[in-house]
Amino acid sequence: MLRQRTLRSKTSCVGVGLHSGKDVRLELKPGEVDSGIIFLRTDLPTRPMIHATAENVTATLRATTLAEGDARVFTIEHLLSALNACGIDNCLVELNAEEPPVLNGNSLDFFKMIQAAGVVEQDRERKVIRVEKIYRVDGEEGKRFVMALPYDGFRVSFVSVNPHPLIGIQYGDFEITEEIYEREIAPARTIAYEKEVDALREMGLGLGGTIENVIVYNDEGWLNKLNYPDELVRHKILDVIGDMRLAGFLNCHIVAAASGHALNTQLAKKIYLGTRN
Numbered sequence: 001m002l003r004q005r006t007l008r009s010k011t012s013c014v015g016v017g018l019h020s021g022k023d024v025r026l027e028l029k030p031g032e033v034d035s036g037i038i039f040l041r042t043d044l045p046t047r048p049m050i051h052a053t054a055e056n057v058t059a060t061l062r063a064t065t066l067a068e069g070d071a072r073v074f075t076i077e078h079l080l081s082a083l084n085a086c087g088i089d090n091c092l093v094e095l096n097a098e099e100p101p102v103l104n105g106n107s108l109d110f111f112k113m114i115q116a117a118g119v120v121e122q123d124r125e126r127k128v129i130r131v132e133k134i135y136r137v138d139g140e141e142g143k144r145f146v147m148a149l150p151y152d153g154f155r156v157s158f159v160s161v162n163p164h165p166l167i168g169i170q171y172g173d174f175e176i177t178e179e180i181y182e183r184e185i186a187p188a189r190t191i192a193y194e195k196e197v198d199a200l201r202e203m204g205l206g207l208g209g210t211i212e213n214v215i216v217y218n219d220e221g222w223l224n225k226l227n228y229p230d231e232l233v234r235h236k237i238l239d240v241i242g243d244m245r246l247a248g249f250l251n252c253h254i255v256a257a258a259s260g261h262a263l264n265t266q267l268a269k270k271i272y273l274g275t276r277n
Contacts, residue, residue: 001127004089006030008118013109015101016076018190018214020065021207023029026079028113031090031123037083037245039066039073044094045213053082054246054269059262061204064243075099077261081242082110085181086119089249105189105213107238109115111182129275131252137266144258146267151253156240159257160233162192166217170233176241185241187227194218196214240264247272 012027037052038216048071050056058072059065065074081102083091085107087277093100103109136147157173174180192206192214200206206214216223228234240254243264250271256263 002128003089003121004033004124004126005119005121006090007088008120011113011117013101013103013113015103016208017097017099018102018105018208019205020097020099020159022097022099023125024095024099024101026119027094029092029094030120032094033090033122035090035092035116037093038082039076039089039093039095041073041096041098042072042094043074044071052076054101056264057246057265060209060265062200062261064213064246064261064265066271068189071207073098073100075102077239077242078102079110079242080245082114082186084241084245084249085112085176085186086114086180087249088114088119089120089180089192091214102190105215106187106235107242108182108186109117110188112140112199118269126249128273129248129252130273131250131271135267136273137172137263139170139259139263144260144263146254146256146259146263148250148252148271150268151251153181155253156237157253158233158237158240158259160236161258163233164217164219166219166221167232172230172233172237174228181241185234185238188231188238189213189215189227191215191217191232194223216256244271246267249273 005031010029014025029257041048050068053199056066060065063075064077131148131150138145156177160170211213211224247268
């Protein structure tokens, strides 16, 4: 029997939001059994809570957004990815803004924060969702898809298709354990095409992005050094791991082709609703 897990002690960090560009302080605190992952907005008078479940996804443009009532949080996928990989069932995430800090544009800092805080087992059995049939979500007439297959463990396979000759087709396939995640997935940063940056900022997106936390490419090459030759697809897998945590802890094999937050969270919701008793 697997037991639920939470943090041994609280931990915090400060930074700026990737899209909002706003200063933010984030604090991770131990959570009560069966509470799940909860975001608490300390900057709002009523200190509203937003539960990290697939039912609360309200937007997926360049990031995953959760909302309950009038309160929302967005770009939560990197933090959720680290919490998923570390096997954290219950955690209270306090934020004094609507977006967690981007830090280095990946999930490695969040992963290290969790490890530094320590992890403890709780006196309650973990609820593991064992996928026993195929769940699939398609987009763009089948050109994009993501599916969950029965599997003993948690594995993610991803094909990334980018028309730019610098990137092209990338493929990644990883069994997700803490060790593999820390070494192969967590350091992979978010990515941007230089020609799109101004357009994104006009939309109010990417305001906190810099060459330090985003890997940027143009028609000549990369503007910064890559952590992996296939860093793009590894970051896509990082996002999948975060988005799938909105369904719960999954035993399945996720197979995706050119998927993004919209399809990921639709699949998470499909599994979440399809496996509830």
